Amino acid sequence: MAKRITNRKVDYSQWYLDVVKEAKLADHSPVRGCMVIRPNGFAIWENMKSALDKMFKDTGHQNAYFPLFIPKSFLSKEARHVEGFAKECAVITHSRLKSVDGGVEVDPESKLDEELIVRPTSETIIWDAYRNWIQSYRDLPILINQWANVVRWEMRTRLFLRTMEFLWQEGHTAHASKEEAVEETLQMLEVYRTFAEEYMAMPVVTGVKTESERFAGAVDTYCIESLMQDGKALQAGTSHFLGQNFAKAFDVKFQDSDGDHKYVWATSWGVSTRLIGGLIMTHSDDNGLVLPPKLAPVQVVIVPIFKTDEQKRAVLDYARPVLDELKAKGIAVKLDDRDNFKPGWKFAEHEAQGIPLRIAIGPRDVKNGNMEIARRDTLEKKIINKEGSAELISELLSTIQNDMLQAANERIDNHTRHVDNYEEFKTVIEEGGFVYAHWDGTADTEEKIKEETKATIRCIPLKGDDTPGTCMVTGNPSEKKVLFARSY
Numbered sequence: 001m002a003k004r005i006t007n008r009k010v011d012y013s014q015w016y017l018d019v020v021k022e023a024k025l026a027d028h029s030p031v032r033g034c035m036v037i038r039p040n041g042f043a044i045w046e047n048m049k050s051a052l053d054k055m056f057k058d059t060g061h062q063n064a065y066f067p068l069f070i071p072k073s074f075l076s077k078e079a080r081h082v083e084g085f086a087k088e089c090a091v092i093t094h095s096r097l098k099s100v101d102g103g104v105e106v107d108p109e110s111k112l113d114e115e116l117i118v119r120p121t122s123e124t125i126i127w128d129a130y131r132n133w134i135q136s137y138r139d140l141p142i143l144i145n146q147w148a149n150v151v152r153w154e155m156r157t158r159l160f161l162r163t164m165e166f167l168w169q170e171g172h173t174a175h176a177s178k179e180e181a182v183e184e185t186l187q188m189l190e191v192y193r194t195f196a197e198e199y200m201a202m203p204v205v206t207g208v209k210t211e212s213e214r215f216a217g218a219v220d221t222y223c224i225e226s227l228m229q230d231g232k233a234l235q236a237g238t239s240h241f242l243g244q245n246f247a248k249a250f251d252v253k254f255q256d257s258d259g260d261h262k263y264v265w266a267t268s269w270g271v272s273t274r275l276i277g278g279l280i281m282t283h284s285d286d287n288g289l290v291l292p293p294k295l296a297p298v299q300v301v302i303v304p305i306f307k308t309d310e311q312k313r314a315v316l317d318y319a320r321p322v323l324d325e326l327k328a329k330g331i332a333v334k335l336d337d338r339d340n341f342k343p344g345w346k347f348a349e350h351e352a353q354g355i356p357l358r359i360a361i362g363p364r365d366v367k368n369g370n371m372e373i374a375r376r377d378t379l380e381k382k383i384i385n386k387e388g389s390a391e392l393i394s395e396l397l398s399t400i401q402n403d404m405l406q407a408a409n410e411r412i413d414n415h416t417r418h419v420d421n422y423e424e425f426k427t428v429i430e431e432g433g434f435v436y437a438h439w440d441g442t443a444d445t446e447e448k449i450k451e452e453t454k455a456t457i458r459c460i461p462l463k464g465d466d467t468p469g470t471c472m473v474t475g476n477p478s479e480k481k482v483l484f485a486r487s488y
Contacts, residue, residue: 005352007286012230015157019280022352023289026159033157033164037273040353041160043297044276047145051199051294052169052271055191061143061171066125068148069116074124077249081123086214088152090118090164118151123242123268125219126172134174134264137256141184142174161234161488168272174264176254178243181265183377185241188269190291191220192237200275201292202226202282203412204236205434205483206402207459212443215268219243225483227412227456231432233485236278239269265298277488282408283377289354290377292398292404300326300333300393301355305343305362318366318386322359325390331397344463351376356400358392377404407454418465418481419445422472425484429455434485436464438478440471448473449484 005018005105012034020026025041028034037045051065071093075082093115110215121127126144151165162244171188175181189206196204204224208394216223226234248251249262283290293299302319306312319335327331336346345362350358360372371389375382384392415433419425428435439445439457450456465481 005286005288008229013158015286016277016281017286019289019352020159022083023354025276025280025289028159033064033154033165034164034255037167040297041276044279044291044295045273047295047297048195048199048416049169052191053145053147053193055195056145056169056171056215056301059143059187059191059339061173063146063147065146065148065441066121066122067127070122070125072115072117072118074128075117075441077124078217078245080245080248085120085152088120088154089132090151090153092116092118098487109175119148120150120152121268121270122146122148122150122170122248123172124250127246127252127266130174130264131250131252134254136356137176137254138391140174140176140254140264141180142173143184144173145169145171146154148408158277158488159344160273162274163374166273168270169270170270173267174247174252174437176262176265176269178265181243181267182241183221185220185222185239185267185269187197189224189237189273190237191329192224192239192269195271196224196236196275197227197405199281200279200294201294201297201401201408202236203280203405203409205459206463207461207483209238209459210443210457210482212446216261217245217435218268219244222462223459226278227415227434227485228278228488229279231415231486233434233487234274234281235458235487236275236416237269237271240267242266242268244248283404284354287379288352290404291354291356293401295409296354296356297332298334298353298355299331299397300357300359301350302333302335302359303343303350303360304335305360312367315361315363319359320362322361322386322389324372326393327392329390331390331394347374356397359393371388375400420469420472424471425449425455426453429484429486434458434483436483437472438479438480439482440474440476440478441476445473447472455484455486457487458487 006014008015024038027216029036066162089359094106094110096107096110097104147169149167154162157163164424173184193206196202204226206224209221218243222239223235224237226236228234244263246266252264254262304315304319306315323335356376358374365371370383372383417428418436460482469478
């Protein structure tokens with residue numbers, strides 16, 4: 001099975017698609033640019049969703065749901081917002097079809113009085129609702145999250161990383177003060193950082209976007225950025241301080257404790273199924289998918305090995321107590337006792353699907369009281385005693401999770417450079433990776449670098465080199481180094 005996966009160094013893009021295919025994560029759909037998320041892929045998304053949902057609720061947020069369809073006029077109310085999304089919107093103009101000569105066509109008499117937009121994001125429809133919900137300071141804060149799908153009419157798509165329709169969560173909060181809204185924005189950025197590093201084992205840099213890279217309608221956009229194995233950056237999540245832009249656009253005011261009427265302060269924040277793409281490209285290898293245990297739908301698979309019916313009964317009788325002990329420890333474990341596949345084929349399938357730990361049990365293991373365990377991340381194998389194996393395996397899964405984060409950290413450290421002049425920058429950026437350099441803060445210089453090198457400012461890091469210097473391009477003063485990379 002692994003032979004069907006292209007070597008990363010030969011063709012990274014094809015390698016990525018091969019991993020998705022062999023792990024049975026997703027398929028292309030009949031609708032161009034959309035995807036069918038298969039059970040293996042959706043199970044990963046469910047684990048991500050479960051972990052994030054708990055983190056959201058632990059910070060005081062509640063889930064709600066808002067309509068998929070947005071009146072076109074709503075998008076016109078916030079000028080920068082409509083400008084940012086106008087070219088990506090799917091528009092509904094009619095409400096029904098009619099039968100014609102055995103087929104169907106749009107009924108011209110069903111034209112809508114006002115076109116509807118399939119949501120590219122939900123700020124406008126949500127702030128229309130907030131206008132009805134908010135009258136007094138006693139109604140604040142509102143801390144709402146929505147799990148939903150959105151549509152953005154992308155021309156160049158790739159499974160999970162960029163599709164026309166994708167799944168995501170979008171948080172939308174309303175506050176009485178600027179300080180409270182900024183605190184919320186940074187709090188959710190930290191939630192994303194924690195999730196990326198502690199669950200995905202994917203190190204990230206946190207920072208604020210430049211003006212040209214901000215979310216349409218935001219005052220400030222904060223992000224988490226990670227580095228993939230091919231040296232390109234991936235924006236894995238964003239948290240936006242929206243100021244009072246949407247409150248003013250939708251006339252959302254509250255009466256404060258002194259009786260004065262004021263505009264509400266807002267945030268929004270979100271991550272999407274793009275995280276699965278990030279997970280793939282952070283950890284996987286030429287044998288297929290590699291998953292961190294905390295997000296793996298199956299953490300341990302037990303493969304019995306036998307030739308005769310008598311051996312099968314003995315091996316399964318030996319394996320089932322191991323299965324039960326692992327389940328009792330809360331480990332997601334599966335016994336692969338299919339008769340119609342050879343062990344070698346099963347091993348390759350489980351490797352391609354990224355199961356973190358494999359246990360192989362044969363007649364000799366039954367006789368000796370042993371079992372063979374194999375780590376997916378390092379491909380290391382060893383023989384362990386059955387006695388006490390559940391505790392050892394539980395500890396080993398924690399070790400694998402930590403080792404994967406450490407390996408990813410080491411890879412990023414090895415592909416991070418600091419440069420002081422533009423010629424060196426042009427050379428280094430060709431090699432891929434993160435590059436820290438001084439920038440004079442102007443959009444003209446930012447655009448020049450992008451045009452000449454295809455690198456963008458991924459963020460102005462919240463924690464980085466704050467030493468003042470001079471811009472590598474213009475020689476003008478620079479407050480601090482910013483993070484550059486080529487990106488997805």
